[in-house]
Amino acid sequence: MANTESALQDAMTSIEGALGAALxxxxxxMALGxxxxxxxxxxxxxxxxxxxxxxxxxxxxxxxxxxxxxEDILITLGSQYHLIRLLAGRGGKGLFLYLVLDGKRANLAMARHQLKRVEAELEV
Structure with missing residues (x-):
């Protein structure tokens, strides 16, 4: 299980094109991290x-x-994707992961898959 800091670090390093992440x-x-x-x-x-x-x-x-x-909400801009993933697991009620991606470098399907994995490993 990952804490907030390590989960956000995981998202930023494992998801190609990640520009920013927040819980x-x-x-x-309020952003918790x-x-x-x-x-x-x-x-x-x-x-x-x-x-x-x-x-x-x-x-x-x-x-x-x-x-x-x-599950998630996707906002596509001209040069970025903004992905909002509501946490479904225990303790995650009322929280979401927010990920901003570079639209030219990111693979949206893989980003969604990886963010789901990050959510599963997050301990809040």
Whole structure:
């Protein structure tokens, strides 16, 4: 089992094209841990903003009476992929992993697969 720091390190090193990663509490919008990012990619700001994305999708599912869970949410930009993976395991309720990828270097299918593995090994 990996703690937050080692899980984010694993994501950054094992996922090709990773630019930044965070573990986020979508109840508060706070990043519990971040790794990577840049002057133009503030992971704390992104964590708070993407909390609104998660909440909006959960509200929409409730309004549509969709009895299912969100695996991940993908946002594609011109040069980046933003991947939000809600944690499903014990202790992970209310948390998501947030990963920003370079669209030119990343393999989206492999990134999703690796992020799922990181989630499975994360101990929160």
């Amino acid at each position: 986020v509490d979508y109840g508060s919008g 971040t790794l990577g990012g840049s002057q133009t990619l503030d992971l704390n700001v992104a964590a708070a903003a993407n909390t609104d994305v998660v909440r909006a999708k959960l509200r929409a599912m409730e309004m549509l009476n969709i009895q299912d869970s969100i």
